[in-house]
Amino acid sequence: MAVSTTSGAPIYKVASIQMHPEPMKIEANFEKASRFIREAAALGATLAVLPEYHLLGWVPQDPGFKTACADWEKYLEGYRALAKECGINIVPGTIVELHDAGTASQRLLNVSYFITNEGKVVGKYVKKNLWGAIERDHLTSSAKDPHPVFDTPLGKVGIMICWDIGFPEASREMIAQGAKIIVAPAFWLLSDTTDAGRKINPTAERTFLDAVLTARCFENTCAIIFSNAGGPPGWDYAGGSQICVPFAGPVARLGSTEGMVVAELDMGAVEEAENCYQVRADLARDDWYYSYRHTQNAGS
Structure with missing residues (x-):
């Protein structure tokens, strides 16, 4: 549930979950994620975000990895049921999906969904910017498909996944379509x-x-809303899950260990930032001079 500021902009209570996925322990990881989400809902959060690869970890070399990814619909339906049960919107990090198994067109997709508090899927995004050969040798990118923006109970929301964050074009494409919140599992x-x-x-x-x-x-x-993996001391996780707004920067942030942060997301800061910087207004101009598309001949 959202409350409004004196400016009329909503304030949403949101949760960023920083999880350590046990490699290939899909049921245990799902149960742990579900406990975090139930806790977020009990604290009054209207949205809970999980990290990328939270169900299996990233172990594509494991001989059972692809077989486990074939069960993706089971866990998507599980999160839909959980969202409806708890009355909370969920972005379940990413779910790696095996499509066209056993055929020449077999593909692994790294997918993020937006699930409403009624259990409805209103958004789906396939990771575009894959991290070097580590991912490109296994996953299929959404390539030149546009970055989608979704109508949600929190307004227009876009999703970027992990290395997408490194490309300013990704978020710029989404805000040009009206997104005021970007969710980023990593x-x-x-x-x-x-x-x-x-x-x-x-x-x-x-x-x-x-x-x-x-x-x-x-x-x-x-x-x-950035949600990264995190784990026991001594692991390699960067952590740093956070809820970030203009002017303030991170209003809540985690370290590198597993946990959850719940904070109020004041959309008044977003509205005031646009009043100040006029970025969206410039993007909407007919004579705006950046296309935000790099060509192969750029700089030649």
Whole structure:
């Protein structure tokens, strides 16, 4: 449920869940995620967001991984039932789906959904920007499909997944369609930098995330709910799950361990940022001079 500020903009209570997925323990991971969601609902949250790869971890080399991904509909339906039971909107991180199994066109898709508090799926997004050969050798990207924006009980919402965050074009494409909230599940590790990068800064990936998430809020006059994997001390998780708005930056943030943060998301900050920066107004101009599409001949 949302309350309104004196400006008339809604305030939503939202939950970002930072989870350690046990590799290939899909039932245990689903039950853990469900407990977090029930706790979020009990605390009055209207939206709960889970991390990328929260059901299986990212272990595509495991011989049972593809078979487990064939059961994706079971867990999507499980989250739909949970959303309706608890009366809470859910973005269940990502669910890796096996399609056309056993055929030449077999594909693994990394998919995020927006499920309403009535258990309805109103949004689906397939990850576009895959992380190097680690993902490109296994997953099929949504490639040149547009980034979709969904009508939800929290207004217009877009979704970007993990490495999508590194591309300003992704969020810019969504806010040009009216998105005022962007949800970002991730499985972001400290080791995602190079050895040389880690010598410069052992926690460089946390620095990257904190800087870029705040920048995306300001440059797009939007709110961002970021949910990353996190786990026991000594693991490689970057963590840093946070709820971020213009002017304030992160209004709530986790470290690197497993947990959940629940905070109020004041959409008045989003409205005031647009009043200040006029980003959406510029994007809507007929004579706006950036296309936000890079060509192969750029710079030649």
